[in-house]
Amino acid sequence: MHYVINSPNGDPEIQTLDVGDAIEVNGHGTGGAVADMDGDGQVELLLSHGESASEPLTMYSVTEGNSNNYIRIFVKHKTGAPARGSSVRLFLNDGSSQMRVIDAGSGYLCQMEPVAHFGLGSKVPSSMTIEVRWPDGVTRSFDVSNQINKQFTVQHPSVCNGSNFCS
Numbered sequence: 001m002h003y004v005i006n007s008p009n010g011d012p013e014i015q016t017l018d019v020g021d022a023i024e025v026n027g028h029g030t031g032g033a034v035a036d037m038d039g040d041g042q043v044e045l046l047l048s049h050g051e052s053a054s055e056p057l058t059m060y061s062v063t064e065g066n067s068n069n070y071i072r073i074f075v076k077h078k079t080g081a082p083a084r085g086s087s088v089r090l091f092l093n094d095g096s097s098q099m100r101v102i103d104a105g106s107g108y109l110c111q112m113e114p115v116a117h118f119g120l121g122s123k124v125p126s127s128m129t130i131e132v133r134w135p136d137g138v139t140r141s142f143d144v145s146n147q148i149n150k151q152f153t154v155q156h157p158s159v160c161n162g163s164n165f166c167s
């Protein structure tokens with residue numbers, strides 16, 4: 001498993017992560033996905049197995065980084081369903097940004113949760129904004145400065161219901 005960090009010169013750098021117990025060498029076809037299964041703001045790793053065989057799922061929780069900060073954005077389609085295919089860009093007051101696409105399909109035997117999860121590490125930004133772009137091209141920006149370590153929902157503008165993240 002690999003992850004991306006910002007190197008000291010600001011360029012993205014890919015590093016290998018020791019997955020520990022999650023190295024599973026037995027089983028038929030295997031898929032992997034990450035999702036926050038217990039709502040604590042850290043994603044768990046889910047592995048599916050089996051193809052046509054009956055084999056159990058396995059779930060792994062991480063033991064590091066439980067004091068890291070995060071922000072999670074659940075973008076809804078105008079029908080109320082998860083807005084798969086939407087993009088969410090998070091801008092921090094330090095000038096950095098991150099982008100996530102609400103997963104429309106991950107790969108063989110797996111599907112990620114339809115939430116834009118942004119890990120912030122130890123950062124506590126004094127201000128944050130997001131720009132959401134739905135698959136129909138509608139784009140809106142929101143101030144999310146007070147949403148650190150939370151998950152919140154962004155409604156499609158055509159079905160605003162008075163929520164904070166709807167315009």
Ligand SMILES: [Ca+2]
Nearest residue numbers: 036038040042
């Ligand atoms: Ca979790």
